[in-house]
Amino acid sequence: MTINFTMSEAQRKMQYEVRAFAENVLAPVVPAADREPDPVKAVNLTKPPYVEAYKAGIAMCMLPANYGGGGLSCVDLLIAAEEICVVDPGFACTVLCNGLGLMPVSWYGSEEQKERFLRAATSDPTGEYLGGWTASEPPGRPSGTANFDIPLPRPAGVGLIATRDGDHYVINGRKYWPSSAGWDEQGVNAQTVIVRTDPEAGGTEGLSAIVVERGTPGVTYKYIDKEGHRLTSNAEVTFDNARVPVENLLPEAHGNGDFVINRNFAWSGPVAAIAAVGVARAAYEKALDFARNNTAGALKPIIEFQNVGYVLGDVAAKIEMGRYFSWRAADYLDKHDQHAELVGAMNKIQVTEMMFDCVYKCMQIVGVNSLEAGNGFGKLLREASVFPIYDGGNMGMQRRRVHGLLADPMFNPRAIMEDDYVKFDKHHEAIDTVVP
Structure with missing residues (x-):
């Protein structure tokens, strides 16, 4: 008996199709859109790719299938999300935040509300619908x-x-x-x-x-x-x-809006983590290509020097660590009715901070040339800096949620290892919020 990390054929097909969309439809639009100084115009330059994503079933893939959505599991969602985030996590946020906006309707809404709001989200003939x-x-x-x-x-x-x-x-x-x-x-x-x-x-x-x-x-x-x-x-x-x-x-x-906040940010924790993995992966692939093709004045490419090889090896390992922790957190969400207030927070905190360091390490490998706008590292660093501070900031909501559970005398420190459900309740809130 083994723990299986192998993607199914359906998952591989989905990964291939989303990667093709990201590279062939989204990527050509991103450079000009990111340089556009007007934020409204910048976002609108991505509308055509969004419409394509909607029509391809990507934009509403996380919504329940019985209301017209893709019905993807959280694990499947992360496999797809990584491919978009490698190209642009901002656009990915537009797509994936359909889930942040509409999943609460599926969790806390009446049947009438689900039919009204989720059906509208999944049946827009223009393909422009946003939650x-x-x-x-x-x-x-x-x-x-x-x-x-x-x-x-x-x-x-x-x-x-x-x-x-x-x-x-x-x-x-x-x-x-x-x-x-x-x-x-x-x-x-x-x-x-x-x-x-x-x-x-x-x-x-x-x-x-x-x-x-x-x-x-x-x-x-x-x-x-x-x-x-x-x-x-x-x-x-x-x-x-x-x-x-x-x-x-x-x-x-x-009267339970606090539970909506905590559950939503637990659901999106692995999404933010895999987005950080995608950005770090883009930086790593750029840095590795640079190291293979530049000598920095020596007689051989710098990839053959120990320091470069060691740093890139560490980065590659951390990307794998981040991906598998994100998959694990998503798997926990799937097993526990999309509740992972502890695991989702831990995943988001650790992976987003680790990936920020990975991007900077890649810039050190490329050196001063990483500052050249055309090489793309400046954009990757800007994107990486977002992850630890958004989506329930790591130094605010996320660590406090973890602390609240760990401080509970009934907390089982082996719960995650044993795949047990860790219930987050009102008495776990508010820790650290009042200065003595």
Whole structure:
């Protein structure tokens, strides 16, 4: 009996097809799009590849098959995601954040909501449909989201307020860094938004999740001009008496918006990790090619020198380590009803930080020539710098989730090794959020 790391024929076929899309459809568009100074125009240059991805079944591959999605397992999703991320993780974020935005509907929504929102996402004849995830808030005093689960009264914690008014919730406040803001600064088709439905409460009390649809009056967007992941459309979102129907509130998330945040970032942890693997792989392949074809003034290519060989060997090993840990975390998600609050966080933390180091090590091999824009390492370093600080930052939400579980006297330190389910509950939240 063995632990099998061999891809099935179907997985190999999927990997080949997604790689062909990434190299032949996406890659020709990326350089000009990344150089475009206007963030709205930059993102729109990737719309044609996105439409191709949608029509090929890639864009909604993570959604349940019984609502028209691809029904991919988390492991399958990671195999596909790595190939896109090698070419551009920002574009991959646009695609994969359809999951961040719409998976909460499949987890916490009513049957009517699943039919309404997931069916629309998987049956758009234009191929332009976008889902979005909107949880983070702008920095300020008080504001921001890293300590969203702080156990203190308002104004601590999430500040976007949804007040019940008859058949609607009236939403006021601001969000920052939604996973996508649409093609035209007018929003995505449907975004899952974390709101405070109990205006008097703070911390995790009274948090809920509601779907806000494109065209909702009172919701405005302003793109954020970013250093990395330029080809996904993050923005500041302002809600000014925006009226959203009560039936858009996800019923199983009412008062449990904190669980939506933690589960969503656990689901996306391995996705971020495999994206980092893809970027490190691109840097490694570039550096290896450089080392094989440049002598740096010696009489033989630098790959034949010990230091170069040792460094690249270490990088290659770390890429393999990162990939297999990501697969393992995805496998855990598949086995445990897409819950992996501990393993997903561990995976995201360790792999994204390790891969950032790999990219820089590759730049050291190439030397000063890695600074030349045409060689692409500057872009890879910008992209790699994003992973540890987004998607529930490693130094905020992710490590706190791990700490909260480990501090539980009932925690079994062998649980992951034995593939047991580690339940994340409300009493695991808020650790480290209050300064003594």
